[in-house]
Amino acid sequence: MIEFRPDLPKYEQLAAEIRRRISDGVYQPGAPIPGEPRLAEEFHIARRTARKAIELLIKAGDVYTARSIGTFVSQPPQETPGSTAE
Amino acid sequence: MIEFRPDLPKYEQLAAEIRRRISDGVYQPGAPIPGEPRLAEEFHIARRTARKAIELLIKAGDVYTARSIGTFVSQPPQETPGSTAE
C-alpha cells in the first residue's frame, strides 16, 4: 500500500505553529509560552512530542527555557542598529 | 551500494562494545551505563537499535534495567562457592 506523507511530523507542525504565534505577537518577547502539559493538551499530543517541538525552537534561538519555571520567547536580535533602538 | 555483511548487526556490535567496557571496568558493577538516548547519540544509531543491544545484555544477565531510571551493570556471580560466600 503506497503511503505518501504529505504532512510534517507533529513536533515540526507544533514548532511552526508556535513560531507563527510569536510572529503574530500572540506570544511576545520575554513572555512565557504555554507549558509543555498545556501544549500537549491543546494539540492532543504527548508531552514528549510537545517538548521536541520546543527543543527545535530552543536550538533555533526562538525561545529559551528556565527549568522549573517555564519557556519564554527570546528577545529578537536588534536588526536596525542605527535607529532609535537602545 | 552493495553491502555484504562482513560485520555483525549494529546492535550486536554495540552489545559487544558494552561488554568490553564492563570487562575493562569502565562500567562497574552496580553503576549505570549510559542511557539509550546517550548510546544512540554516541554511536550514531537509532534509539531502538541501542535498546536491542541492551536487550541482549539483559537476557545474558550482564545488565539490568530499572524503568525510567536507567540500566546498571549486574553484580558478578560469586565464582568460588566454597569460600566465605553465603
Next chain:
DNA sequence: AGATATTTGTTCGTATGTATC
C-alpha cells in the same frame, strides 16, 4: 521548617510506519 504542587528535564517501555537487504 516542612509539605505540596508545578514545571522542566530525562529515562525506560512500547508501538507503528517506512525502507532496505
Next chain:
DNA sequence: GGATACATACGAACAAATATC
C-alpha cells in the same frame, strides 16, 4: 517474508528546581 534499522509517537515514571502554602 523475515531481519535489520531508522524516525516518529505515546505512555509512565523518576528527578530536580522552583514557588506556594
